[in-house]
Amino acid sequence: MKVYRIEGKFLMGKIWQPFSKEIIGNDENEAKERLFSILGSRHRVKRRMIKIDSIREVNKEEIGDPVVKYMVEK
Numbered sequence: 001m002k003v004y005r006i007e008g009k010f011l012m013g014k015i016w017q018p019f020s021k022e023i024i025g026n027d028e029n030e031a032k033e034r035l036f037s038i039l040g041s042r043h044r045v046k047r048r049m050i051k052i053d054s055i056r057e058v059n060k061e062e063i064g065d066p067v068v069k070y071m072v073e074k
Helices: 028-043 066-073
Strands: 002-012 015-025 050-058
Touching (some): 002 028, 015 028, 028 050
Antiparallel strands (some): 002 015
């Protein structure tokens, strides 16, 4: 499994809210789908209201989320 850092913004009410999220996935498309699922369930945001600015693979030393780091090291 690889770790991807996805940065972008989503529309919350009338304000575009920036985000940066680390997601585990086999490839970029799977990580993107998981991001859509997470933001949709937590914030009730439709896919068309999420704009992704960048997706990049992160190595183990750069991971900031302790849950993701644990899952990768496990």
